[in-house]
Amino acid sequence: MVQQLFHQFLRWPLLLRIFMIAISLMTIFGILIHFIEPDTFPSWFDGIWWAIITMSTVGYGDFVPTSNEGRIFGIVLILVGAGFLSTYFITLATNTVMSQNAYIEGKADFKGKDHVVIIGWNERAREIIGQLNSLHFRGQIILIDETLEQNPYRNHHIHFIKGTPFKDKVLKKASMHEASIAIITADQNRNEMEADMHTVLTLLAVKGNHPDVYTVVEILQKDQVINAERAGANEVVQTNMQTSYVMINSIISQGMSKAILKLLNHLRGNHLQLVPITEDCVNETFQSLSQRLLQKNIILLGIKKGEETSVNPPLTTIVEASDELLVITN
Template sequence: MQQLIHGFLRWPLVIRILIMALAVMSTCGVMIHYLEPDTFPSFFDGIWWAVITTSTVGYGDFVPKTAEGKTLGILLILVGAGFLSTYFVMLATETVTTQNGYMEGKTAYKGKGHVIIIGWNERTREIIHQLTSLQSSCDVILIDDSLQKNPYRNNHVHFVKGSPFKDAILQKANLSEAKIALVTSDQNKDEMTSDMNTILSLLAIKGNQPSLHTVVEVLQKDQVENAKRAGADEVIQTNMQTSLVMMNSIISQGMSRTILKLLNHLKGNNLKLISVMDEHAGATFQSLSAQLLKERVILLGIKKGENTLVNPPMDVVVETTDELLVISN
């Protein structure tokens, strides 16, 4: 009995109040049936009267006639109505607290197959926009320590406030069930500090979930190798990529707009790597290019291990372990 009481006390307060209110109404409903069997011919009629009386609706279809019945009705109103009112107040409070916790990044995410993005900046904003536009059912978990509330009202964007290198924060993001994690650089800090925080977050992610595919953004060239040593599956060196785009614009004016259009998936131009199908293995780059062109797929190059050959010799043979660099809609 004592264990049962202790177990009951560990339940959420709103559940305990609801159970006590139901118990009071049921007890009074049974008692009124015994006190006035002619007025309340069944247990259900008694319980119905108790519920209506407690909720202060008062239909008047069942009314106690005796002094004992009226006294029970007074006790029911004083006790039962208090329990029921408290329940609805607690329920409303719980709802508001849950909603505020969701907006303020205090609520844990319970889904799976989601994308985790660490750091809030303009790059993150654009990535989330593209993801939610291309894959409306894809959930994005945004982890950031500087935001005060979720910048999105979209149900598919869940905000977790906190430092990404803390295990408790990663657990709130349900890291073990995630599909991929992206760590962006904090450009409010100097490049060295930003890259150190990025690698620290990467170590925390890989320490908790070594098999998770991770993409990290680094600013300094010297930190690329450190990111790879920490387990990054892909390293994006922002400064180098930006410099290359600028250089192309110097050499060929207007190239920056062309590159952005090529990389913008919302425009229908998908630059991507695809696996080599069995029927394509052993074909030359020239023959495979002609074959894919009939399917409106442009073959740009071949990725062999860590090396990517863009516009390789026409007689290069495609193997099953290769990946194809293509443009496809």
């Protein structure tokens, strides 16, 4: 029985073992000195207080053993106990430094839930994190990347995990099974085909760990969009196509790119979003609904029916209960 308890004790963390030994020494020596010199140490609490002060080498002098036996007992306590107490504080400082380095270098596990996981470090990821910070996002943000050497942020709510994102052990370190949203950006160090293949593979790993997590995936090649959808992507962002659309509109109408960015700029309070239909909007025309929303400072741009989104549809279009409204709100 004693041997079994001893083996269990050896499995405890080193810091906890040293602390328990130091506490035990203080208690045992404090109680024993009370029995050795009851006049100098009237209670066992006075003895424990003396043991703590002696082990810490502070030496207030409020309790001092007067007999030879008591002084020898104090010498033994200093030689044995002070070493354990010093080891405890050294180990505590070492563990603190190691934990801080592990956090900076991306080696520390994240323990939490309902967090946002951003995979890949590039300008898109930097802008996403910057936008979330500007919106005073209070949730935890987990950044996964295999090229970064250390956490580019020192904010306590941005946790960095270093590693290959399609490996289970890396996703488990990021608590992917508890995440609410996963954003996968294209790898800027690969060509377009390899980057999309890497993205789809990462998406499969993410969905394998958490099938219900909402995933937003960046795809560069149009042909790979269907593969991302097959892999379970909830939203696919076609970066190259969207960029080309902006450029075409800039050719047709110069200055359009700045207007589009301003339209989508959350820093200025403009939010382009899809909102569900309320009961009072059902069977109403696009024209009348648009006029009514304008009174609430909401601009109606279009209607999403199933998978099809119509921007500026005919004014006589009837709004159905299953539709969603594409609006700009502030």
